[in-house]
Amino acid sequence: MDYEGLLADRTELMKTNAIREILKVVSKPGMVSVAGGIPSEKSFPMEIIKELTDKVLTKYATNAFQYDLTEGFIPLREQLVGLLAKRGIITDVDGINVASGSQGVLDGVAKLMVSKGDKIALEAPTYLGALSAFNPYEPEYIRMDMDDQGLVPESLEETLKSHNIKFIYLVPTFQNPTGRTLTLERRIQIARIIEKYNALLVEDDPYSALRYRGEDIPPIKTMAPDNVIYISTLSKVFAPGLRIGFYVAPKFISQWMVLVKQGVDLHTSTFNQALAAEYLEGNHLDTHLPNIIRLYKPKQEAMLAAIKKNMPTDFTCSPSDGGMFLWVTGPKGFDMMELYYKCIENKVAFVPGKFFYTDEAEGIETMRLNYTMADEKTIEMAIGKITDSIKTMSS
Amino acid sequence: MDYEGLLADRTELMKTNAIREILKVVSKPGMVSVAGGIPSEKSFPMEIIKELTDKVLTKYATNAFQYDLTEGFIPLREQLVGLLAKRGIITDVDGINVASGSQGVLDGVAKLMVSKGDKIALEAPTYLGALSAFNPYEPEYIRMDMDDQGLVPESLEETLKSHNIKFIYLVPTFQNPTGRTLTLERRIQIARIIEKYNALLVEDDPYSALRYRGEDIPPIKTMAPDNVIYISTLSKVFAPGLRIGFYVAPKFISQWMVLVKQGVDLHTSTFNQALAAEYLEGNHLDTHLPNIIRLYKPKQEAMLAAIKKNMPTDFTCSPSDGGMFLWVTGPKGFDMMELYYKCIENKVAFVPGKFFYTDEAEGIETMRLNYTMADEKTIEMAIGKITDSIKTMSS
Numbered sequence: 001m002d003y004e005g006l007l008a009d010r011t012e013l014m015k016t017n018a019i020r021e022i023l024k025v026v027s028k029p030g031m032v033s034v035a036g037g038i039p040s041e042k043s044f045p046m047e048i049i050k051e052l053t054d055k056v057l058t059k060y061a062t063n064a065f066q067y068d069l070t071e072g073f074i075p076l077r078e079q080l081v082g083l084l085a086k087r088g089i090i091t092d093v094d095g096i097n098v099a100s101g102s103q104g105v106l107d108g109v110a111k112l113m114v115s116k117g118d119k120i121a122l123e124a125p126t127y128l129g130a131l132s133a134f135n136p137y138e139p140e141y142i143r144m145d146m147d148d149q150g151l152v153p154e155s156l157e158e159t160l161k162s163h164n165i166k167f168i169y170l171v172p173t174f175q176n177p178t179g180r181t182l183t184l185e186r187r188i189q190i191a192r193i194i195e196k197y198n199a200l201l202v203e204d205d206p207y208s209a210l211r212y213r214g215e216d217i218p219p220i221k222t223m224a225p226d227n228v229i230y231i232s233t234l235s236k237v238f239a240p241g242l243r244i245g246f247y248v249a250p251k252f253i254s255q256w257m258v259l260v261k262q263g264v265d266l267h268t269s270t271f272n273q274a275l276a277a278e279y280l281e282g283n284h285l286d287t288h289l290p291n292i293i294r295l296y297k298p299k300q301e302a303m304l305a306a307i308k309k310n311m312p313t314d315f316t317c318s319p320s321d322g323g324m325f326l327w328v329t330g331p332k333g334f335d336m337m338e339l340y341y342k343c344i345e346n347k348v349a350f351v352p353g354k355f356f357y358t359d360e361a362e363g364i365e366t367m368r369l370n371y372t373m374a375d376e377k378t379i380e381m382a383i384g385k386i387t388d389s390i391k392t393m394s395s
Numbered sequence: 396m397d398y399e400g401l402l403a404d405r406t407e408l409m410k411t412n413a414i415r416e417i418l419k420v421v422s423k424p425g426m427v428s429v430a431g432g433i434p435s436e437k438s439f440p441m442e443i444i445k446e447l448t449d450k451v452l453t454k455y456a457t458n459a460f461q462y463d464l465t466e467g468f469i470p471l472r473e474q475l476v477g478l479l480a481k482r483g484i485i486t487d488v489d490g491i492n493v494a495s496g497s498q499g500v501l502d503g504v505a506k507l508m509v510s511k512g513d514k515i516a517l518e519a520p521t522y523l524g525a526l527s528a529f530n531p532y533e534p535e536y537i538r539m540d541m542d543d544q545g546l547v548p549e550s551l552e553e554t555l556k557s558h559n560i561k562f563i564y565l566v567p568t569f570q571n572p573t574g575r576t577l578t579l580e581r582r583i584q585i586a587r588i589i590e591k592y593n594a595l596l597v598e599d600d601p602y603s604a605l606r607y608r609g610e611d612i613p614p615i616k617t618m619a620p621d622n623v624i625y626i627s628t629l630s631k632v633f634a635p636g637l638r639i640g641f642y643v644a645p646k647f648i649s650q651w652m653v654l655v656k657q658g659v660d661l662h663t664s665t666f667n668q669a670l671a672a673e674y675l676e677g678n679h680l681d682t683h684l685p686n687i688i689r690l691y692k693p694k695q696e697a698m699l700a701a702i703k704k705n706m707p708t709d710f711t712c713s714p715s716d717g718g719m720f721l722w723v724t725g726p727k728g729f730d731m732m733e734l735y736y737k738c739i740e741n742k743v744a745f746v747p748g749k750f751f752y753t754d755e756a757e758g759i760e761t762m763r764l765n766y767t768m769a770d771e772k773t774i775e776m777a778i779g780k781i782t783d784s785i786k787t788m789s790s
Contacts, residue, residue, distance in 0.1 A: 001593040001621060003647040006561055008532070009510040014654050041457035049460070053448040062436035065444070065634035100495055100660040107659045111531060115403045132658040136506060137403070166401055198396040226396060239460035241665030252398040259409050263527040264502045265495040269664045270636030 009116075013135040019128060019355045022340075026349045034303075034382045035349040036373045037176065037324065043295055043372070044239050045279070045288045052284075056274040064274040070258045070266060072098025072246070073273035079280035080246055087208070088222040089230060091248050097257060100268045102206055102233040102245040106133035108260045109202055109229060112253070113166045114139045121159045121168040123151050125356030125363055127176045127204065130169055139166070141358040148318050150175070150182030153189040160197040167200040167229075172220060174207035174323025177356045177368040181321060184217050191223035200253075201228045207323040209237050209289060212297040214321040226250055234276055236324075237289060242272040300326070302376040303369060306383035312390060326369045327353065330390075334365040339389055348385035404511075408530040414523060414750045417735075421744045429698075429777045430744040431768040432571065432719065438690055438767070439634050440674070440683040447679075451669040459669040465653045465661060467493025467641065468668035474675035475641055482603070483617040484625060486643050492652060495663045497601055497628040497640040501528035503655045504597055504624060507648070508561045509534045516554045516563040518546050520751030520758055522571045522599065525564055534561070536753040543713050545570070545577030548584040555592040562595040562624075567615060569602035569718025572751045572763040576716060579612050586618035595648075596623045602718040604632050604684060607692040609716040621645055629671055631719070632684055637667040695721070697771040698764060701778035707785060721764045722748065725785075729760040734784055743780035 026033040056064050060075075071077070077093045084091060099105045106129065114120065114137035122130075124143040131141075142163050145155035151170055159165065172182035182190070194201050203220050221230035229249040234242065249257060261267070279285060303326055307317050314331040330336060336352040343349065353366025371379055421428040451459050455470075466472070472488045479486060494500045501524065509515065509532035517525075519538040526536075537558050540550035546565055554560065567577035577585070589596050598615050616625035624644040629637065644652060656662070674680060698721055702712050709726040725731060731747040738745065748761025766774055 001595070003595075003645060006508045006595060006648075007651070008506070008508050008513070011507065011651065014651075014658070038462050041461050044457050044460045046457060046460075050449070050452055053452070054445070057445055057448070062439050062441060065439045065441075065636040066436050067433050067635045100664075103659065103661050111403070112406065113401045113403050115405070118403070129661070134658075136655065136658055200396070200398075200401060239666075240462045241460040243660060243662070243664045250398060253401075256402070256406065256409075260531065263409070263529075263531055264498065264659060265638060266498050266524070267638070269495075269638045269667050271634075271667060271670075272664050275666075 010136045010138050013138055019351060022349070022351060025344055030347050031349055032347060032374070032378055032382045032385060033349040034369045034371065034374060034379065035351050036370045038373065039236055039240060039324070040295060040372050043292045045284060048284055048288075052275050052278045052282075055278045056271065059278070060274045064271045066270060068267050068270040068273070070262045072096065072268065073270055073277060075281070076273040076277040079277050083280060083285070084248060088218040089248055095248055097247055097249070097254050098268050098273060099245040099247065099261065100265055101235060101243045102204060102231050103129055103133060104261070104264070104268070105229075105231045105245055105247045106130050106202075106204070107264070108257045109167065110134045110137045110139065111260050112256050118166045119163050121156070121163070121165045122358060123170055123175070124359065125177055125353060125366070126169065126358070127171050128356060130204065131358070143358055143362075146178075146180070148180055150180050150186055151190065153186055153193060156190060157193050160193065160199050165199060167202050168194065169202045169204065171204045171206070173205055173217065174210060174320060176207070176323070177325055177351070177353060178318050178327035179320030179323050179325045180318050180327065181217065187217065187220050188223060191220050191227075194227045195224050199227060203228050203230050205230065205232045206236055210293065210296060210324065211322040212293060212300055221248065229253060234279075237285060237292065238276060238279055242269070242275065244268065244272055244276045296324070296372055299371040299374070299376055299379060302379045303371045303383060306380045310383050310387040315390070324370055324372045326371065328367045328369060330365040330367075332365060336365055336367050339367075339386070339393060342389040342392060343386055346385050346389050348382050348389070350382075350386060405531045405533055408533055414746060417744070417746060420739055425742050426744055427742060427769070427773055427777045427780060428744040429764045429766065429769060429774065430746045431765045433768065434631055434635055434719070435690060435767050438687045440679060443679055443683075447670050447673045447677075450673045451666065454673070455669045459666045461665060463662050463665040463668070465657050467491065467663065468665055468672060470676070471668040471672040474672050478675060478680070479643060483613040484643055490643055492642055492644070492649050493663050493668060494640040494642065494656065495660055496630060496638040497599060497626050498524055498528060499656070499659070499663070500624075500626045500640055500642045501525050501597075501599070502659070503652045504562065505529045505532045505534065506655050507651050513561045514558050516551070516558070516560045517753060518565055518570070519754065520572055520748060520761070521564065521753070522566050523751060525599065526753070538753055538757075541573075541575070543575055545575050545581055546585065548581050548588060551585060552588050552592075555588065555594050560594060562597050563589070564597045564599065566599045566601070568600055568612065569605060569715060571602070571718070572720055572746070572748060573713050573722035574715030574718050574720045575713050575722070576612065582612065582615050583618060586615050586622075589622045590619050594622060598623050598625050600625065600627045601631055605688065605691060605719065606717040607688060607695055616643065624648060629674075632680060632687065633671060633674055637664070637670065639663065639667055639671045691719070691767055694766040694769070694771055694774060698766045698774045698778065701775045705778050705782040710785070719765055719767045721766065723762045723764060725760040725762075727760060731760055731762050734762075734781075734788060737784040737787060738781055741780050741784050743777050743784070745781060
């Protein structure tokens with residue numbers, strides 16, 4: 001039968017993205033990769049997992065296996081109150097909803113707010129997973145300038161002046177793909193701008209706990225609470241396979257988000273939420289987070305040092321104090337796709353930065369490097385090999 | 396700020412449904428309820444859960460906590476091959492995809508196929524969770540006749556002749572809300588009709604394992620494999636809180652469904668899929684299913700007997716050999732909403748059947764009764780109280 005005729009209009013925007021194809025290359029034998037984007041399995045608190053599962057079985061018994069509230073498992077939300085307070089976000093159990101990963105929140109906000117042609121304002125470059133959440137709702141994207149200090153506030157204001165924007169989407173801290181962090185000064189400016197224009201900001205914060213140096217910077221949510229949906233996740237500080245995301249939104253929006261989520265998956269796994277509740281209640285996050293940072297920090301430092309030592313001086317790396325990625329920009333007009341193909345031949349993989357832009361002409365000379373998955377020696381080897389390939393191009 | 400102006404057009408169809416309000420009443424003190432729709436916690440295999448979690452931690456270790464394939468955890472899909480073969484559905488690992496509950500599949504099929512105004516054909520009455528999955532995609536519903544033998548094939552053929560239908564949605568076995576099962580003869584007829592009209596059927600099968608008497612009837616999927624997306628779940632035979640659904644679809648559709656799911660939640664909890672894999676691999680389902688049937692069968696029998704003994708003879712119950720629900724139809728024109736309010740005063744709750752129809756004028760004289768949540772004595776008391784309330788209406 002003709003299956004193609006059954007597809008909804010929205011599938012037009014959902015074609016397989018090129019980055020998937022790129023990541024397939026990574027698994028080829030002998031390939032050295034800094035292309036990935038996931039946490040190291042060494043970051044999972046395996047030493048206490050059994051204690052947690054036993055605790056959940058004793059404490060919650062059948063409740064951990066029954067249908068539960070769409071809003072989220074109450075003992076987890078109780079624990080998240082404290083976690084959020086440490087980030088400066090003061091709310092209560094009713095103010096926090098759980099989702100199936102941050103991805104579930106991104107799908108939910110777009111499903112709730114975006115009709116075909118509605119506008120979403122994005123940093124350029126932006127997080128690809130957000131695009132795959134938003135695309136099915138057929139938005140139009142308005143790209144905004146960013147630099148090493150994050151989103152340029154003037155670009156945001158210009159965008160809000162010229163367009164009717166449903167929401168702004170930002171990853172202000174240790175952004176994927178750039179590792180950049182929006183400065184405190186700019187956060188304050190941005191908070192004033194969104195209040196001035198009655199604009200809604202979706203502030204996605206998966207990485208802020210992974211800080212390797214410097215001081216925490218408060219979320220924009222703390223500066224303009226009525227104008228921000230703050231999203232975070234336990235994927236980077238507990239375990240991504242459990243799919244636990246959460247968010248704090250204005251009440252009107254979170255009530256609607258619950259209705260949206262009911263249609264999508266009824267609720268997030270009760271058992272996994274109970275595990276997360278025990279992880280937080282036992283203060284295991286506080287104990288374990290330093291281990292994760294001890295794991296990643298030397299990797300980031302190794303990568304930064306290798307870039308500085310090896311790469312030509314016209315390849316610059318955006319400063320980054322945490323997260324999982326570094327962002328390298330080559331000389332103007334340098335074709336990172338050509339380098340990518342050379343690197344694949346040379347058995348090293350990275351992700352060309354152009355894929356993180358909604359405008360195809362942008363980001364030609366950029367690349368994203370991940371340092372969480374490889375060990376320091378492999379990272380050095382990868383940067384060495386990439387540099388070798390760069391040299392074959394300039395010769 | 397004006398949040399209401401941010402809502403997408405699709406929210407128009409997503410207003411809070413009345414059944415939620417009805418179910419809130421259930422939790423009031425002293426209320427006797429047959430209004431619920433969830434499995435008994437006594438049906439969960441708690442005696443082996445600890446063994447399963449320990450096994451998963453030993454066998455899969457960090458893999459159970461890492462990001463995984465959107466298609467589903469391979470060891471679980473390997474086990475589902477055998478489970479599906481027992482139902483007559485012959486496929487391989489690549490033919491089976493996992494989702495976050497059946498609900499995740501229902502959201503996915505509608506998201507993939509339904510543009511605003513596209514038509515979905517439904518049994519009248521139909522499963523409410525399907526409507527909450529479909530509504531956000533703004534379909535038009537075409538209702539089809541059903542009787543105690545399930546969907547009337549002539550009504551399906553008439554629908555396919557007169558309308559351009561994106562897909563047909565059916566719960567052929569022990570339907571929610573009616574407990575009815577589509578006969579083998581009609582399944583064969585329906586398979587021929589959908590092939591003749593090149594129509595796609597979404598066959599939702601959450602309950603078929605919960606059979607209390609009679610012989611299994613093969614899914615329509617076995618009779619028209621290219622025209623059917625077969626959906627099932629472990630929610631009724633393992634634990635609903637783990638949110639493990641799965642489906643077998645034509646390749647073209649399942650490939651697209653993977654792209655859809657990537658945007659929604661990346662993948663279903665790896666840990667829970669690993670638990671489900673071990674539940675099946677250890678043959679625990681085969682051992683435990685008879686316990687679930689031993690739990691529910693006497694409840695169903697108690698309810699059937701109480702209806703027969705107590706209710707006026709013009710209140711008829713649809714025959715049902717399994718599942719979780721019974722469906723009672725009162726005399727023509729009998730107002731089940733009026734009865735509902737009387738029953739609430741009398742401290743007993745059920746769900747008026749009209750909520751399961753897309754056409755507001757239908758189902759006025761029907762009611763859904765759930766027997767999985769209460770014990771036999773409570774079930775008898777509930778039917779007695781409902782009958783008392785009926786008697787106050789006819790007097």
